[in-house]
Structure formats: structure tokens, C-alpha cells
Amino acid sequence: MENTIIIYGTTWCPDCVRAKNVFSKKGIEYTWINISDDMEARAYVEKVNQGSRSVPTIIFEDGDILVEPSNAELKNKLEQLISLSK
Numbered sequence: 871m872e873n874t875i876i877i878y879g880t881t882w883c884p885d886c887v888r889a890k891n892v893f894s895k896k897g898i899e900y901t902w903i904n905i906s907d908d909m910e911a912r913a914y915v916e917k918v919n920q921g922s923r924s925v926p927t928i929i930f931e932d933g934d935i936l937v938e939p940s941n942a943e944l945k946n947k948l949e950q951l952i953s954l955s956k
Contacts, residue, residue, distance in 0.1 A: 874931035875900040878915045882906075885938055886926045892944045896952070900928075 879886030
């Protein structure tokens with residue numbers, strides 16, 4: 871699978887750590903962007919979330935966006951991607 875998944879988050883966000891752990895356990899690569907350090911990325915997250923800095927905001931290669939997903943929501947989406955890539 872190409873590394874086209876982007877996770878926008880912060881280092882202090884427990885939901886971001888949790889989401890990154892789900893990706894790691896599934897062996898799925900992603901690009902991490904810390905919105906605390908990247909003002910352009912922060913503006914993008916705010917635009918996507920109607921002014922809120924909701925993280926993690928995860929952009930998938932199919933255009934889907936998950937914001938603050940539960941483990942179940944994230945695992946379901948990753949399983950869809952894995953099955954499509956076969």
C-alpha cells in the first residue's frame with residue numbers, strides 16, 4: 871500500500887497516539903503531520919473541521935476523512951483499504 875494516508879495531529883493528543891498505534895499494529899504506513907509545528911497543516915485541519923482543530927484528522931487515499939475516530943471506526947476503514955488492495 872502506498873504511503874498516501876496522512877494523519878494530522880499533535881504530540882500531546884492521546885487520541886493521536888491511539889490512532890497511530892492502530893496503524894502500527896496493522897502494519898500500515900502513513901505520513902504524520904504535527905499541526906503544532908505546521909501552520910499550513912493547522913489551517914487545513916481547521917478548514918476541514920469547520921474552524922475546529924480536531925485531531926486526529928486522517929485523510930485516506932480514497933478521499934475519505936475520519937476525525938477523532940474510535941478504534942472500531944479506524945479498524946473498519948483500514949480493513950476496507952486492505953481488502954481493496956488485494
